[in-house]
Amino acid sequence: MLKKDISDYDVFITKNDKINENYYLLGISRPSGFDIMAGQFVNIKIEPNSIQPFLRRPFSVFYLDKYEIGILYQIKGEGTKLLSTKKNGTKLKMIGPLGTSFPLEDSFMKNIDGVFLIAGGIGIAPLFFYANRIKAKYEYLDINLIYGIRDGGFLLPEDYIKYYFSSIFFSLERKKVYEENIYSGCNCKFFEGNIFSALNSFEFDSLIKKYNNPIFAVCGPDPMLKAFIEWNKDKYFESYLSLESFMGCGFHACLGCAVPKSSGGYIYLCEEGPVVYYKDINLQ
Amino acid sequence: MLKKDISDYDVFITKNDKINENYYLLGISRPSGFDIMAGQFVNIKIEPNSIQPFLRRPFSVFYLDKYEIGILYQIKGEGTKLLSTKKNGTKLKMIGPLGTSFPLEDSFMKNIDGVFLIAGGIGIAPLFFYANRIKAKYEYLDINLIYGIRDGGFLLPEDYIKYYFSSIFFSLERKKVYEENIYSGCNCKFFEGNIFSALNSFEFDSLIKKYNNPIFAVCGPDPMLKAFIEWNKDKYFESYLSLESFMGCGFHACLGCAVPKSSGGYIYLCEEGPVVYYKDINLQ
Amino acid sequence: MSLLEVKKGKLNLKNPILTASGTFGYGDEFEPFFDVSLLGGITIKGTTLNPKDGNPPPRIYEVYGGMLNSIGLANIGINQVIEKYSKYFLSLINSGCAVIININGEKIEDFLKIIEISDSTGCFNFYEINVSCPNVKKGGIAFSQDPKTMGKLINKIRKKTKTPIIVKLSPNVQSISPYVKSAEDSGADIISLINTMKGISIDINSKKPRFKNIYAGFSGPAIKPIALYHIYEARRSTCLPIIGMGGINNFNDMLEFFAVGADAIEVGTMNLVNPTITYELLIELEKYCENNKKPLSKIKEELTQWMKQ
Amino acid sequence: MSLLEVKKGKLNLKNPILTASGTFGYGDEFEPFFDVSLLGGITIKGTTLNPKDGNPPPRIYEVYGGMLNSIGLANIGINQVIEKYSKYFLSLINSGCAVIININGEKIEDFLKIIEISDSTGCFNFYEINVSCPNVKKGGIAFSQDPKTMGKLINKIRKKTKTPIIVKLSPNVQSISPYVKSAEDSGADIISLINTMKGISIDINSKKPRFKNIYAGFSGPAIKPIALYHIYEARRSTCLPIIGMGGINNFNDMLEFFAVGADAIEVGTMNLVNPTITYELLIELEKYCENNKKPLSKIKEELTQWMKQ
Numbered sequence A, B: 001m002l003k004k005d006i007s008d009y010d011v012f013i014t015k016n017d018k019i020n021e022n023y024y025l026l027g028i029s030r031p032s033g034f035d036i037m038a039g040q041f042v043n044i045k046i047e048p049n050s051i052q053p054f055l056r057r058p059f060s061v062f063y064l065d066k067y068e069i070g071i072l073y074q075i076k077g078e079g080t081k082l083l084s085t086k087k088n089g090t091k092l093k094m095i096g097p098l099g100t101s102f103p104l105e106d107s108f109m110k111n112i113d114g115v116f117l118i119a120g121g122i123g124i125a126p127l128f129f130y131a132n133r134i135k136a137k138y139e140y141l142d143i144n145l146i147y148g149i150r151d152g153g154f155l156l157p158e159d160y161i162k163y164y165f166s167s168i169f170f171s172l173e174r175k176k177v178y179e180e181n182i183y184s185g186c187n188c189k190f191f192e193g194n195i196f197s198a199l200n201s202f203e204f205d206s207l208i209k210k211y212n213n214p215i216f217a218v219c220g221p222d223p224m225l226k227a228f229i230e231w232n233k234d235k236y237f238e239s240y241l242s243l244e245s246f247m248g249c250g251f252h253a254c255l256g257c258a259v260p261k262s263s264g265g266y267i268y269l270c271e272e273g274p275v276v277y278y279k280d281i282n283l284q
Numbered sequence C, D: 001m002s003l004l005e006v007k008k009g010k011l012n013l014k015n016p017i018l019t020a021s022g023t024f025g026y027g028d029e030f031e032p033f034f035d036v037s038l039l040g041g042i043t044i045k046g047t048t049l050n051p052k053d054g055n056p057p058p059r060i061y062e063v064y065g066g067m068l069n070s071i072g073l074a075n076i077g078i079n080q081v082i083e084k085y086s087k088y089f090l091s092l093i094n095s096g097c098a099v100i101i102n103i104n105g106e107k108i109e110d111f112l113k114i115i116e117i118s119d120s121t122g123c124f125n126f127y128e129i130n131v132s133c134p135n136v137k138k139g140g141i142a143f144s145q146d147p148k149t150m151g152k153l154i155n156k157i158r159k160k161t162k163t164p165i166i167v168k169l170s171p172n173v174q175s176i177s178p179y180v181k182s183a184e185d186s187g188a189d190i191i192s193l194i195n196t197m198k199g200i201s202i203d204i205n206s207k208k209p210r211f212k213n214i215y216a217g218f219s220g221p222a223i224k225p226i227a228l229y230h231i232y233e234a235r236r237s238t239c240l241p242i243i244g245m246g247g248i249n250n251f252n253d254m255l256e257f258f259a260v261g262a263d264a265i266e267v268g269t270m271n272l273v274n275p276t277i278t279y280e281l282l283i284e285l286e287k288y289c290e291n292n293k294k295p296l297s298k299i300k301e302e303l304t305q306w307m308k309q
């Protein structure tokens, strides 16, 4: 019953860089002994000595280095806006590791012959980390990324993205021609529209046919997740979704993070999520 | 009825230096057209975009340069602690000029032949500014400072203090011998105890006898002010006291800053103070 | 201007942004900061028949997200108010800015006398009857201990004057509804709420309450969710116009008040921290209506749609 | 340890620091952060006879200085609680950490059945009767609409069990005193307060209340002055032990609660933000007593001296 590896860590900011028009890359000192799996999250008190912002803010991990935890974030409201002003050395409190992770057990992975990551916007964060972890253990596995963003202002620098993916399908809501030329070293395709402009494309169709047992890992805004479930209804791809919800605590003490279960009742996303099996939940 | 010179200014920090173990010197950009008299105060919102700390914080002015307003402050609680962490360029909101000032009209000053400033701790701030303003207009006037502080950790750097004063009487609660040697260029005397160790001394007695019409300007913690009024009971020195009180607004809108009047009822310190004539109030 | 007009029953205002009693002095204190006559109206400091010294200091203490006050209705009395400010008030009224007097008394007669004097001057558009000040032992608050006693007071006042009556209610109740209904039945034209919440703070160093009166009035952004709750309950109890207040700090806050059924709003404590807040809200609201190409009435309708479902 | 002991009537605790129901899970969620058994006691999540799904999301929203919750008493039901946690609870009790079950029901019978089951297990030191949850339409809150109905419930419970009964009161009342007296007269051993304040928040974008239930429970540092006020009133109405809570965020806050007459305190919402807060308070309190060379009882006596004057 005890989760002895969870702790409330005193950490500090090691970097906080604006990496495109919309995203920041936050580096946090990695406490000794701290480990975390792809899909899990940390819960951060941005202003440890103030009651404003009041609650902690949950963030997925984007990468994990020996001495640094990387978090990719965008400004949403008061908390993230404040976070974006913080300088190196600023102290934070961080609870983690929290929640469930994307599948990575040998018993599971050995049956897989391809991975499809479907990211909407900032949803790239945990998927990028997942790609990293897959490649570390199963280098032979193809990872394909379907990445929906509004426009070029959301593109990650090329070196963040080019190593892991056999192919990348970009869906841009407002595509501009020059954006096709941004990534040189990768096998990229560009579509105009939301992620389904990619998922329903001829190119995707011929790609997916190459795999017998692909899995999907999906992270993005709620409407995208709902549409994905709808899209997958007659396809039955094995899918793992990373969800979001308001969180009071992050460690199963408040029951604030309820998400409807498909079998009725609720799961609590900070413990039984954020990564859930697509059949288990009922997004409304 | 209108006080057209009061305004809520957008200002920024031009310096914020720790100048001894206990005091900070804050520089604020002086808005064009902004003027303020010795004894008056400004009301500062330390964190313009946050509701914590909630109310503004009142501060006397320590000096006024062409482009800078100087404020001497000590850490008292949450607000001043936060203020001490702010860097150059930080934006503040500042309402001013507010309240009454120490006397400086020609009609009044021409009858004066000496000034005694009695400062307790951070109470030096408005008195220092007063000394500056007196010297600017009435260079011939003797200004004597009686300055009570706990120990050497509260001494201001010599160049802040040495220009204006004919003599300085330091009362140190915990005197150490070396402290007598700190100020070289001034006519200083050192006493052990509170300000009354100076005020009741033989040296003070012989000094005060030199003046026919001295005035006293007093600023310090409430107990010191009360004791001063007591001390002055049989002496009737013309005295102006700078008081403190909790303030809701600083511009006479909330009636929060009541101080008992000697004639019954209350004065409102943000408008009829902070500088009051000693006979007008009734410190309890 | 007519984009922002408020017209409901006796509540006629050029815009819905007012100031709350006790946090805006007599209005003129804010003239250095902006042109007060632009507002929909101002409510002046709680006024009694005779001048009142108010409570001994301290009167103010800061708490998380707000403050406690124990002003104790300090004021200069109705006669001096009129003597000093009637000219100023009339100039506001001439510019279409309503002037509301917040009336307090220990006995019914006190209220009636103030109203008699006020009626004779014509420098107030509305009488706000304060039955909810938590900071005086006798007086106003007694009338809010039960709906009947309050009703009696309002009824007497109603008979005395034709000037629109606002009844200002206390949030320190189990349910606001009986008070709202009693006010309406007794002839009130408008309901305003909330007054301050009862609160206590202890000074741990002196080991004593911070205020001589022990309890004080709690206001500011911290109480907003509670204010919204009471206003929603009031809205469900009456069709009278409602003036909502309690912690309004920005534009979104103001819209929340409209969304629970307030017809106009008052800013209180935040005037002390940011004296131009009402002016800023006014500008923002104007822009909002222009950008949405809708008058305020339409915007309020949309915001309250959920209540009709 | 005995420096911090609490001994008053039926309230026997090794120290006065407890956790508030619904903010501390079943205790074990906090074991990764500190040794829970060091606390004076824990109160577990509000428990009903049958498992309860609780309210649809969202259930949480952040406001100035606190949060609104609309959990709706989601819980696994008394039988599963005992099945899953009785061993853990017994280990806490063995370490002198009291385990308090927060009991909820729609009908009197529900309460009585839970108590029957609980009595048979011996894994709870106190029964806290929740008559003040604002987040369920039926149930608990109905018993706090008037003192008599509440008294009837407590009376029935009293007859059923010898385990000390805590009655948890709502702050959404005009005066807490009649509720305190009714609880005492009906056989309650201890009073605890405050539960959450009723509050509303509106989502301006969707033009709808944030919560499906419209209103929610407001807790956190913002409500502290209100909590202190009600506890002070309760203290003046009874000599029973009082467990005080509402916004406690640091050591000074805790002392304020003692100063208005609380015999023990509970930390609620702040557990969610800072899971080690109760442990930190414990250490600080220990040091404080040691530095002052006084047991807690003496410190409380000094802090409440002002009430006797």
Ligand SMILES: Cc1cc2nc3c(=O)[nH]c(=O)nc-3n(C[C@H](O)[C@H](O)[C@H](O)COP(=O)(O)OP(=O)(O)OC[C@H]3O[C@@H](n4cnc5c(N)ncnc54)[C@H](O)[C@@H]3O)c2cc1C
Residues within 6 Å of the ligand: A041, A053, A055, A056, A057, A058, A059, A060, A061, A071, A072, A073, A074, A075, A076, A077, A078, A079, A080, A081, A122, A125, A126, A243, A244, A245, A246, A247, A274, D062
């Ligand atoms: C498991 C998980 C992982 C996440 N990972 C990332 C990430 O890697 N990068 C990133 O940019 N964002 C991530 N988010 C979303 C992030 O937590 C919110 O953007 C952030 O909390 C917004 O805070 P704010 O103060 O800026 O916004 P505000 O809207 O001012 O916040 C007000 C309140 O709402 C809550 N809230 C607002 N939006 C969300 C949301 N989408 N999900 C949960 N709570 C919310 C806040 O926590 C806060 O309590 C994640 C959320 C969850 C639940």
Ligand SMILES: Cc1cc2nc3c(=O)[nH]c(=O)nc-3n(C[C@H](O)[C@H](O)[C@H](O)COP(=O)(O)OP(=O)(O)OC[C@H]3O[C@@H](n4cnc5c(N)ncnc54)[C@H](O)[C@@H]3O)c2cc1C
Residues within 6 Å of the ligand: B041, B053, B055, B056, B057, B058, B059, B060, B061, B071, B072, B073, B074, B075, B076, B077, B078, B079, B080, B081, B122, B125, B126, B243, B244, B245, B246, B247, B274, C062
């Ligand atoms: C007219 C005037 C001039 C002042 N000039 C100076 C100055 O030049 N330098 C300086 O260091 N200090 C000065 N002070 C005192 C200064 O305002 C307080 O030290 C400061 O407000 C403390 O804020 P805090 O948040 O650090 O303390 P906290 O104790 O956390 O403040 C809590 C609340 O109490 C109020 N408060 C606390 N102490 C005082 C106090 N002594 N006077 C008024 N309100 C108080 C705060 O404003 C705030 O609302 C002056 C006060 C007044 C009234």
Ligand SMILES: Cc1cc2nc3c(=O)[nH]c(=O)nc-3n(C[C@H](O)[C@H](O)[C@H](O)COP(=O)(O)O)c2cc1C
Residues within 6 Å of the ligand: B248, B254, C020, C021, C022, C023, C045, C046, C047, C069, C071, C073, C102, C130, C133, C168, C194, C195, C196, C217, C218, C219, C220, C221, C223, C245, C246, C247, C248, C266, C267, C268, C269, C270
């Ligand atoms: C300093 C102060 C003085 C007040 N005086 C009065 C008063 O005289 N009459 C009255 O009806 N309300 C008075 N109030 C209550 C306010 O008008 C308002 O109802 C309350 O503060 C809630 O609004 P807010 O949170 O925006 O301040 C006072 C409030 C404050 C803070």
Ligand SMILES: Cc1cc2nc3c(=O)[nH]c(=O)nc-3n(C[C@H](O)[C@H](O)[C@H](O)COP(=O)(O)O)c2cc1C
Residues within 6 Å of the ligand: A248, A254, D020, D021, D022, D023, D045, D046, D047, D069, D071, D073, D102, D130, D133, D168, D194, D195, D196, D217, D218, D219, D220, D221, D223, D245, D246, D247, D248, D266, D267, D268, D269, D270
């Ligand atoms: C998320 C949450 C859930 C709660 N659930 C319960 C509950 O089940 N039973 C109960 O009596 N009180 C419940 N409460 C109220 C708290 O126990 C406490 O009385 C209240 O929050 C005030 O204390 P605080 O401000 O320290 O949180 C809950 C509070 C919160 C924030």
Ligand code: FES
Residues within 6 Å of the ligand: A246, A247, A248, A249, A250, A251, A252, A253, A254, A255, A256, A257, A268, A269, A270, A271
């Ligand atoms: S966030 Fe508190 S239980 Fe999940």
Ligand code: FES
Residues within 6 Å of the ligand: B246, B247, B248, B249, B250, B251, B252, B253, B254, B255, B256, B257, B268, B269, B270, B271
């Ligand atoms: S501080 Fe508001 S009237 Fe003086």
